[in-house]
Amino acid sequence: MTDNLIQDKLPFSLQELEGMMIEAVGKFFDTMVGLPIQYEGAKVGASYDDLDGPPPPVLPSTQTVIVGMVGFIGLMSGVINLYMEEDLALRLTGSFLGMNDSELAEEGPEVIHDTLGEMTNMIVGTFKNAVSDKGFQCRMTVPSILRGTNFTIETPSTVFRQIYTFRILNSPFIADLTMKPGD
Amino acid sequence: MQLKILTVDDSRAVRIIVKKAFKTYNVEILEAANGVEGLAMASKQLPDLILLDVTMPVMDGVEMLTKLKADPSLKSVPVIMLTAEAGREMVLKIAKLGIRDYIVKPFKEDVLNEKVGRIIDLRPITETQNKRKTLSDPCEILVVEDKPAIIQQITTGIRVPTWKVHGVASTGETIDYCQKQVPDVIIISLSLPDEAAYTLFRLLRSNMKTKYVPVFALAVKTDLHAQQQAQQFGFTSIITKPIDYEELETKIAKAINLDTSERYFVFEGEYLLIRLPENASTSSVNEISAYLKPKISEAVDQGYTKVIFDVHVVRNVNMVLIKLLVDSMTICQELTLSYSLVGNPQIVQECRGFEESKDWRFHDSIDAAKASF
Numbered sequence: 403m404t405d406n407l408i409q410d411k412l413p414f415s416l417q418e419l420e421g422m423m424i425e426a427v428g429k430f431f432d433t434m435v436g437l438p439i440q441y442e443g444a445k446v447g448a449s450y451d452d453l454d455g456p457p458p459p460v461l462p463s464t465q466t467v468i469v470g471m472v473g474f475i476g477l478m479s480g481v482i483n484l485y486m487e488e489d490l491a492l493r494l495t496g497s498f499l500g501m502n503d504s505e506l507a508e509e510g511p512e513v514i515h516d517t518l519g520e521m522t523n524m525i526v527g528t529f530k531n532a533v534s535d536k537g538f539q540c541r542m543t544v545p546s547i548l549r550g551t552n553f554t555i556e557t558p559s560t561v562f563r564q565i566y567t568f569r570i571l572n573s574p575f576i577a578d579l580t581m582k583p584g585d
Numbered sequence: 586m587q588l589k590i591l592t593v594d595d596s597r598a599v600r601i602i603v604k605k606a607f608k609t610y611n612v613e614i615l616e617a618a619n620g621v622e623g624l625a626m627a628s629k630q631l632p633d634l635i636l637l638d639v640t641m642p643v644m645d646g647v648e649m650l651t652k653l654k655a656d657p658s659l660k661s662v663p664v665i666m667l668t669a670e671a672g673r674e675m676v677l678k679i680a681k682l683g684i685r686d687y688i689v690k691p692f693k694e695d696v697l698n699e700k701v702g703r704i705i706d707l708r709p710i711t712e713t714q715n716k717r718k719t720l721s722d723p724c725e726i727l728v729v730e731d732k733p734a735i736i737q738q739i740t741t742g743i744r745v746p747t748w749k750v751h752g753v754a755s756t757g758e759t760i761d762y763c764q765k766q767v768p769d770v771i772i773i774s775l776s777l778p779d780e781a782a783y784t785l786f787r788l789l790r791s792n793m794k795t796k797y798v799p800v801f802a803l804a805v806k807t808d809l810h811a812q813q814q815a816q817q818f819g820f821t822s823i824i825t826k827p828i829d830y831e832e833l834e835t836k837i838a839k840a841i842n843l844d845t846s847e848r849y850f851v852f853e854g855e856y857l858l859i860r861l862p863e864n865a866s867t868s869s870v871n872e873i874s875a876y877l878k879p880k881i882s883e884a885v886d887q888g889y890t891k892v893i894f895d896v897h898v899v900r901n902v903n904m905v906l907i908k909l910l911v912d913s914m915t916i917c918q919e920l921t922l923s924y925s926l927v928g929n930p931q932i933v934q935e936c937r938g939f940e941e942s943k944d945w946r947f948h949d950s951i952d953a954a955k956a957s958f
Contacts, residue, residue, distance in 0.1 A: 429691060430691045433691040433692065433693055434602075434691045434692075495598075498598065498602075499598060499601050499602065499605075500605055512597070513597055513598065513601070516596055516597045516598045517596075517598040519596065519598075520596040520598040520599055521598075523596070523640075523669050523690070524669050524690045524691045526669070527668075527669025527670065527671070527689075527690060528669070528691070530669075530672070531669075531670075531671040531672055531689070534671075534672035534673065534674070535672070535673065539672055539674050540672070541640075541670070541672075541675075542640055542669065542670065544595075544640065544642060
């Protein structure tokens with residue numbers, strides 16, 4: 403997708419959006435987890451405009467995949483889905499809360515979901531704040547968590563979509579952005 | 586009194602992180618998952634500070650803040666917003682309602698501690714709640730001095746085996762060291778170039794980690810001007826060169842609220858032995874006086890009935906020492922404890938020179954004192 407096409411749909415360039423996403427993800431991991439994260443690039447054609455039939459899963463894996471989802475609504479609306487495998491989700495939760503495996507087990511699965519929700523909230527918050535600072539005021543929705551294997555989240559082709567791949571602790575961490583000007 | 590911080594956030598993870606951030610401070614963390622719970626908790630507990638999220642179910646942070654400010658009993662409780670919402674419009678809206686500060690998630694623990702520490706008097710838990718440290722506990726002394734010979738002298742001069750001296754030569758090295766490990770005491774030489782001692786003192790006092798660490802000034806004995814200036818600046822204490830290590834140890838012990846009673850009070854068999862030091866200076870006598878009543882009470886509580894005052898190593902008898910012994914004997918009499926004195930011929934002779942002690946009877950050894958009961 404070219405910059406011109408993007409600008410038909412959004413008042414941002416691809417580079418701007420990419421920079422905002424790298425900043426949001428990087429800031430979270432640096433500040434709250436204390437782990438470096440590598441950016442591997444945006445998925446070309448991630449809007450799936452040109453695909454025939456249903457798109458493949460964003461994160462194909464034999465493991466359970468967990469997705470943290472937070473939306474933003476206002477002059478610009480959208481949603482960011484953060485995909486990670488279950489093993490990575492557990493390790494990130496432990497690092498985020500400063501807890502070892504047995505302490506996490508004591509807390510129960512609810513705290514893992516809550517942490518992933520908060521992680522998504524913080525990353526989307528930084529991204530949304532950058533959007534708001536460019537003059538497009540918006541507010542965030544409450545986070546939700548999706549778990550499963552071999553699933554696809556589809557979006558209408560009229561909405562801009564871009565998938566940014568990162569790598570942390572030797573595992574993929576994917577930020578899936580869909581965005582459109584608000585109504 | 587333990588301060589209370591109320592964290593109102595629908596995310597349990599954030600509440601866990603807030604709790605973790607303050608675990609080394611003497612504060613109680615109260616939790617609420619939404620604005621309704623937050624208001625109820627605030628009314629019941631009257632916290633000293635509230636950390637408030639914006640986006641929450643049931644009642645959001647903006648509504649809670651509005652209701653809080655409308656309640657005469659709660660409107661003065663300072664509020665820090667802790668939220669991922671940092672859009673200009675939202676910040677302005679909340680600022681108008683009256684908040685003390687704003688922290689945007691993601692946030693560093695240090696930033697949270699520092700901003701909270703600007704509003705309430707955060708004190709490390711070690712100062713208030715932990716078991717009082719004794720001479721057997723480790724103590725880290727950081728000496729900031731650009732002359733290695735002085736650092737070496739202090740290292741060898743400190744006699745308490747569990748106390749460790751670490752030397753650094755500059756402000757930068759001090760800050761780096763304190764980032765990694767907060768020392769128990771910092772000694773700064775006032776002779777560092779460019780008045781660096783005062784700049785460093787200010788930096789240490791403005792940092793949450795070192796805000797309450799005792800900071801001593803090291804000055805030449807004859808440089809009264811520097812000593813006065815350091816005192817006015819707020820240094821915890823002044824140490825003069827040449828250093829009297831006994832005095833230094835006493836000052837360190839006092840500054841870090843160390844229990845040094847084991848130096849003077851020993852429970853031995855059926856006796857409480859009170860050992861007076863070689864140099865019965867005013868500071869060491871004051872130190873012993875502070876332990877006197879609690880230690881003798883402890884002895885009574887444990888069933889001891891006999892006390893021996895061992896004065897035989899004391900170099901010179903002076904009025905402060907005589908007063909200490911008179912007070913001690915009075916306490917023993919009040920509690921019907923038997924007591925006995927151990928001294929040497931010189932002590933006996935010197936005691937005869939004071940009205941209060943002229944009739945005291947001394948034994949020449951502890952065994953003789955024990956046998957006398």
